[in-house]
Amino acid sequence: MKESRALPIAVALAILLLLWYAAAVALNWTQANGDLLATMSLAKPLLPAPHQIAVEFWNSTAGQRIDSKRSLIFHAAVTASSMLAGFALGVAIGLLLAILLVHVRVLDRALLPWIVASQTVPILALAPMIVVVFGAAGLTGLVPKAVISAYLSFFPVVIGVAKGLRAPDRLQLDLLHTYDAGRRRVFTVLRWPSAMRFLFPSLKVAIAAATVGAIVAELPTGAESGLGARLLAGSYYGQTLQIWAALAMASLLAASGVGAVVLLERLVIRARGGRL
Amino acid sequence: MSDTTVEARGLDLVFGDVAALSEIDLTVARGDFVSLIGPSGCGKTSLLRVVADLAQPTGGTILVNGTTPHAARLARAYGYVFQAPALLPWRTVERNVTLPLEIIGLPKDERRARACQQLESVGLAAFARKFPWQLSGGMQQRASIARALSLQPSLLLMDEPFGALDEITRDGLNLRLLRLWEATNLTVLFVTHSIEEAAFLSSRIVVMSARPGRIVEVIESDLPRGRDLDIRDDASFHALAHRVRTALRAGHSYG
Ligand SMILES: Nc1ncnc2c1ncn2[C@@H]1O[C@H](COP(=O)(O)OP(=O)(O)OP(=O)(O)O)[C@@H](O)[C@H]1O
Ligand SMILES: [Mg+2]
Numbered sequence: 188m189k190e191s192r193a194l195p196i197a198v199a200l201a202i203l204l205l206l207w208y209a210a211a212v213a214l215n216w217t218q219a220n221g222d223l224l225a226t227m228s229l230a231k232p233l234l235p236a237p238h239q240i241a242v243e244f245w246n247s248t249a250g251q252r253i254d255s256k257r258s259l260i261f262h263a264a265v266t267a268s269s270m271l272a273g274f275a276l277g278v279a280i281g282l283l284l285a286i287l288l289v290h291v292r293v294l295d296r297a298l299l300p301w302i303v304a305s306q307t308v309p310i311l312a313l314a315p316m317i318v319v320v321f322g323a324a325g326l327t328g329l330v331p332k333a334v335i336s337a338y339l340s341f342f343p344v345v346i347g348v349a350k351g352l353r354a355p356d357r358l359q360l361d362l363l364h365t366y367d368a369g370r371r372r373v374f375t376v377l378r379w380p381s382a383m384r385f386l387f388p389s390l391k392v393a394i395a396a397a398t399v400g401a402i403v404a405e406l407p408t409g410a411e412s413g414l415g416a417r418l419l420a421g422s423y424y425g426q427t428l429q430i431w432a433a434l435a436m437a438s439l440l441a442a443s444g445v446g447a448v449v450l451l452e453r454l455v456i457r458a459r460g461g462r463l
Numbered sequence: 464m465s466d467t468t469v470e471a472r473g474l475d476l477v478f479g480d481v482a483a484l485s486e487i488d489l490t491v492a493r494g495d496f497v498s499l500i501g502p503s504g505c506g507k508t509s510l511l512r513v514v515a516d517l518a519q520p521t522g523g524t525i526l527v528n529g530t531t532p533h534a535a536r537l538a539r540a541y542g543y544v545f546q547a548p549a550l551l552p553w554r555t556v557e558r559n560v561t562l563p564l565e566i567i568g569l570p571k572d573e574r575r576a577r578a579c580q581q582l583e584s585v586g587l588a589a590f591a592r593k594f595p596w597q598l599s600g601g602m603q604q605r606a607s608i609a610r611a612l613s614l615q616p617s618l619l620l621m622d623e624p625f626g627a628l629d630e631i632t633r634d635g636l637n638l639r640l641l642r643l644w645e646a647t648n649l650t651v652l653f654v655t656h657s658i659e660e661a662a663f664l665s666s667r668i669v670v671m672s673a674r675p676g677r678i679v680e681v682i683e684s685d686l687p688r689g690r691d692l693d694i695r696d697d698a699s700f701h702a703l704a705h706r707v708r709t710a711l712r713a714g715h716s717y718g
Contacts, residue, residue, distance in 0.1 A: 460594040
């Protein structure tokens with residue numbers, strides 16, 4: 188079982204690395220004056236080679252004090268805090284909206300188009316406004332960043348959970364009606380458990396979106412800390428190694444988030460005897 | 464409590480321009496096993512749903528246990544077994560059976576005890592901890608019967624409960640159901656498409672016809688209590704089945 192899964196992954200990774208090295212050589216050729224070895228050791232390469240990113244990543248994590256501005260861990264922690272706060276806020280809002288949409292028919296028609304429209308506004312355009320508005324109210328730092336992150340992450344939750352809450356079929360609803368179960372009861376014993384199958388995929392998308400939101404939120408704040416700030420500074424100074432290391436950290440962050448959701452999902456599946 | 468469990472007079476149920484039920488007069492006495500049989504679309508499910516207060520008649524009157532279907536539903540006077548088991552897949556068999564008890568607020572110990580007893584009576588005691596999808600279709604339907612019985616209703620409404628099962632399984636469940644009915648003073652209103660099933664189980668067979676859904680004939684069974692599956696080879700059984708078949712055919716030539 189394990190072998191059959193590990194092998195394809197390893198092969199895919201090997202192919203990816205190979206292509207990456209090839210691309211790095213090709214893209215950095217001119218800058219390295221046609222020196223093959225030099226294409227993989229430039230200080231500001233167009234496309235760094237994988238091992239360069241790995242070294243930069245190592246140096247800026249293990250090679251720094253955690254509270255240092257040069258530590259990628261420090262920046263990741265800053266981003267993670269707004270990502271987690273934004274995720275929590277987004278999930279709370281998403282669940283609340285989903286419950287409202289399913290139980291109040293008027294809201295379904297009145298609110299849903301706006302919820303969908305909210306996601307058509309580019310977050311890059313919206314983020315600075317959110318920062319300014321909250322700043323005017325004296326709220327800076329974590330709050331506006333979490334709000335931007337929540338803005339992206341509530342959406343998959345509303346859509347997925349609303350669908351899940353509507354998943355029970357006529358028969359199951361009739362069954363509870365014969366017991367004279369009230370709305371609240373129908374929600375707790377039928378709708379909410381039915382929504383689990385839809386909740387977890389939504390949460391995975393939401394936590395990834397929360398990471399993006401947290402990073403994007405750091406761009407307009409002129410923040411000095413956070414992975415977004417690192418990316419911005421890196422691109423400003425053409426520090427491609429720094430950019431790529433920050434990107435690697437960002438994907439690590441998102442992946443850990445998704446991993447945590449998967450873990451939670453496994454617990455629920457186990458409590459249900461092996462099926463969601 | 465009155466001796467009549469269901470009393471329908473001139474019952475009508477119209478969906479748009481479809482007369483699902485028309486002029487239904489039906490009396491189900493306490494302890495009766497009444498089967499509803501008729502072609503698809505003749506309103507069998509509709510009639511059951513009216514009795515269960517899941518559908519509102521557009522005309523006529525109906526009493527369940529001497530009160531309105533609504534009051535009977537609130538009093539949890541009946542258990543409803545649907546055509547599909549409708550078990551909640553995230554609950555174990557036992558917790559599916561305790562679901563109605565949970566909703567009426569019985570304490571946990573009593574819920575357990577009752578579920579145990581009902582699962583025993585449908586032969587599923589060993590499967591209490593399994594999940595529905597780990598059971599065969601026949602076992603799932605038995606679990607749904609146990610669930611319907613857990614509220615200890617006086618009336619059991621069953622809508623083609625064994626329609627999706629193979630014949631052998633269905634025979635077994637029919638016998639079980641018959642024994643259960645004989646051992647209790649349960650009243651059963653049972654929908655089926657099968658003449659054999661209706662003839663074997665019922666004390667009375669209500670033959671219906673479609674468009675509009677109406678009752679063609681009510682046939683009293685003269686088969687003895689305590690019968691078993693072998694009775695289906697007897698002349699009396701054949702005669703009964705023949706009467707049902709004839710009535711069905713007569714109903715068919717109606718519309
Ligand atoms: N909710 C509804 N809305 C509109 N028409 C309905 C509805 N429920 C039933 N009908 C119609 O009423 C008629 C009787 O339906 P019903 O389900 O009671 O038939 P049935 O005898 O149970 O049929 P079957 O044996 O196929 O289950 C059918 O013509 C059906 O199309
Ligand atoms: Mg039907």
